[in-house]
Amino acid sequence: MYDVSVIKYEAPSESLRKAVDLVNGLEGVSSTTKVFVKPNFCQWYDKVRFPKYGVITTARLIEDVVVLLKERGVEDITMLEGAVEVEKTPESTVQLVAAGMGLDLLTKRYGVKVLDVMREEFSRVTAGDLNLSVNKDILGADFVINMPVLKTHSQTMVSLGIKNLKGLLSIPSRKRCHDPKDGIDLNHRLARLPEVVWPDLTVLDGIYTLERGPLITGRAHLTNLIIASKDIVSADKVGSTILGIDPRTVPHLVLAAGNCGRPADLSDVRLVGETDIASVTVKHEWEFEQNATGDLPAFFEKAGVKGITYPQADNTMCTYCADFIYYVIWGVLMSRNRDEPFDDIEVLHGKTLDPQGGHKHTLLVGQCQVKRNSDNPKINHCVKIRGCPPSKKDLVAAYRELGIMLPDNFLAWMARIPENHMRKYQDSPEFDESFYVVK
Numbered sequence: 001m002y003d004v005s006v007i008k009y010e011a012p013s014e015s016l017r018k019a020v021d022l023v024n025g026l027e028g029v030s031s032t033t034k035v036f037v038k039p040n041f042c043q044w045y046d047k048v049r050f051p052k053y054g055v056i057t058t059a060r061l062i063e064d065v066v067v068l069l070k071e072r073g074v075e076d077i078t079m080l081e082g083a084v085e086v087e088k089t090p091e092s093t094v095q096l097v098a099a100g101m102g103l104d105l106l107t108k109r110y111g112v113k114v115l116d117v118m119r120e121e122f123s124r125v126t127a128g129d130l131n132l133s134v135n136k137d138i139l140g141a142d143f144v145i146n147m148p149v150l151k152t153h154s155q156t157m158v159s160l161g162i163k164n165l166k167g168l169l170s171i172p173s174r175k176r177c178h179d180p181k182d183g184i185d186l187n188h189r190l191a192r193l194p195e196v197v198w199p200d201l202t203v204l205d206g207i208y209t210l211e212r213g214p215l216i217t218g219r220a221h222l223t224n225l226i227i228a229s230k231d232i233v234s235a236d237k238v239g240s241t242i243l244g245i246d247p248r249t250v251p252h253l254v255l256a257a258g259n260c261g262r263p264a265d266l267s268d269v270r271l272v273g274e275t276d277i278a279s280v281t282v283k284h285e286w287e288f289e290q291n292a293t294g295d296l297p298a299f300f301e302k303a304g305v306k307g308i309t310y311p312q313a314d315n316t317m318c319t320y321c322a323d324f325i326y327y328v329i330w331g332v333l334m335s336r337n338r339d340e341p342f343d344d345i346e347v348l349h350g351k352t353l354d355p356q357g358g359h360k361h362t363l364l365v366g367q368c369q370v371k372r373n374s375d376n377p378k379i380n381h382c383v384k385i386r387g388c389p390p391s392k393k394d395l396v397a398a399y400r401e402l403g404i405m406l407p408d409n410f411l412a413w414m415a416r417i418p419e420n421h422m423r424k425y426q427d428s429p430e431f432d433e434s435f436y437v438v439k
Contacts, residue, residue: 001270002234006242008275009207009224016064016203019228022272025201027230029143031073036141037065038199040148040164041081041097043215046089050418051425053220054210057147058435059101061205061226065145066110077110079103080137082117082167084174084319092116102438122170127195128259129184133170134196146199146232150206150225150239151213152286155315155322156190157250158243159214160236161202165193175388178318180352186315191255194232202235203228207435209243211284216421217326222430225280233257234269241266244283288312303333307342309359316351320389321366325349327395327414328365328385334413336405343403348373355379361402366390 005022009015020026029035039057062079069077083093091099094116098104106112115137122133138144148164156163166174177189206225212218225242229235233256237247247253247264254264262268271277289298295309313325328347332338346359351368357378364370367388374382383401385394392411399406407413425431 001268002229002231003270003272004227004229004231004234004238005273006238006271006275006277006280007226007228007273008280009226012060013064013067015226016061016228017068019203019226019273020068020201023201023228023230025203025228025230026068026072029069029072029074031075033072033074034076034140034142035069035074035078035145036138036143037062037077037079037145037147038138038164038167039079039081040159040167040205041083041094042167044083044093044097044100045418046096046100048416048418049422051216051220051421051431052433052436053208053222053425053431054149054151054213054218055216055220056097056436057149057205058207059103059438060207060435061147061203062103063106063438065147065203066106066112070110075111078113078115078137078141079106080115080117080120080135080168082135082169084171084323085118092119094118101436105438117168118171122173125196127192130189130192132173132176132196134173135168138168138197143201144197144199146202148202148204149208149210149214150204150223150227150243151210151218152243152245152284153214154212154287154313155186155317156252157245157286158236158240158253160204160239161199161232162190162193162236162252162256165197165199166190168197175318178316178351180316187251187255190252191259194256195259199232201228201230202232204235204239206239206242208431209282209284211243212286212288215323216418219424220431221282221284223280223282225275233260233262237264237266237269238271238277242277242281244281245286297329300329300332303338305332305338305342307344308332309346309356311348311353314350314352316368317349321349321368324390324392324395325365326417327392328363330414330417331395331399331404331406331410334407334410335399336407337403345402345404363398363402 007019121136153159204227209223240247344360349365355378
């Protein structure tokens with residue numbers, strides 16, 4: 001049996017200490033242990049107030065785990081993450097996160113090193129039938145602590161311990177994870193990641209949980225939970241269950257458990273602690289619904305959008321396009337002629353979608369679609385948004401060509417959209433930004 005603790009978060013340090021001690025999570029850690037901590041910093045907007053709830057690991061638990069390590073005399077602590085840089089800046093995304101959350105104080109107080117995976121070296125690692133480039137530093141760790149957020153994911157159903165390991169890969173390897181060649185998809189590749197780096201301790205940060213994640217477009221909930229286990233598969237099975245999603249329905253969890261010769265249910269898991277799992281299980285939705293005919297997102301239909309065919313995104317869309325797709329969506333919702341039917345526009349994204357044929361216009365979003373369908377004979381009028389990540393300049397030109405009338409300040413407005421998402425929480429005092437700042 002594999003032990004998993006489920007603890008209500010009540011106080012700094014003490015709640016995490018209880019969760020970790022119940023599973024003997026720091027067994028073998030001493031003053032000479034070289035420890036790496038892998039949080040989840042999947043998104044950051046510099047100098048913009050945006051909701052971090054359920055999106056990124058709380059600064060509170062990050063400091064708490066450092067305190068527990070220092071109590072054991074650990075001197076060598078490294079925090080590393082591989083946040084995708086959609087736009088190049090002098091400072092890396094992880095450096096911006098460290099400054100914005102005050103994580104640099106952990107360096108001053110405890111000597112914690114902060115590394116950006118994207119600015120470090122990679123090593124080739126084979127896992128099953130996969131060959132991936134993985135951060136070289138973490139491969140030399142004595143002890144790895146994995147600290148994802150407890151949330152759902154619009155492509156993988158849940159984003160927990162296993163999914164968090166994807167942040168250790170190089171950009172080419174991450175893109176390769178979304179490649180559907182030979183019937184091997186994202187779920188198959190995620191399931192192999194524990195064979196690349198098996199964390200010694202997984203701590204799921206459920207102080208705030210997120211549905212329809214993994215980004216700020218989701219809806220957060222104050223859940224006040226910590227889940228801890230030395231077994232990443234067990235932690236994820238329990239985390240998925242608490243999110244109201246049977247782990248037997250989550251493809252990458254089923255595959256990961258199978259790779260270890262284990263069941264996908266909780267039959268080999270022992271829950272420790274005083275928290276009854278049934279009492280804290282709350283259904284979290286994971287996907288964005290389509291309309292009854294499946295050719296338009298439900299929110300488009302609710303907004304009265306007509307004249308556009310927009311199929312549901314699949315798991316072949318990589319992070320670059322997943323971030324950019326919100327420009328595509330908001331461009332439609334903000335258009336000055338949204339109240340009129342558009343001129344029969346088909347939108348294609350990801351790596352596998354093909355034109356249906358018969359539409360007046362087909363918009364290809366991103367380099368993968370441009371390569372796949374630029375010369376497809378089923379397309380009457382092909383409009384392209386090139387690049388990886390896709391070009392915002394191309395988007396503006398494409399919408400002009402399609403007769404979608406963007407507001408004059410569209411790109412400037414999009415830069416401020418994270419602030420608009422804060423409005424979801426402005427009248428809810430339980431959403432406390434202090435959880436995301438080291439003091």
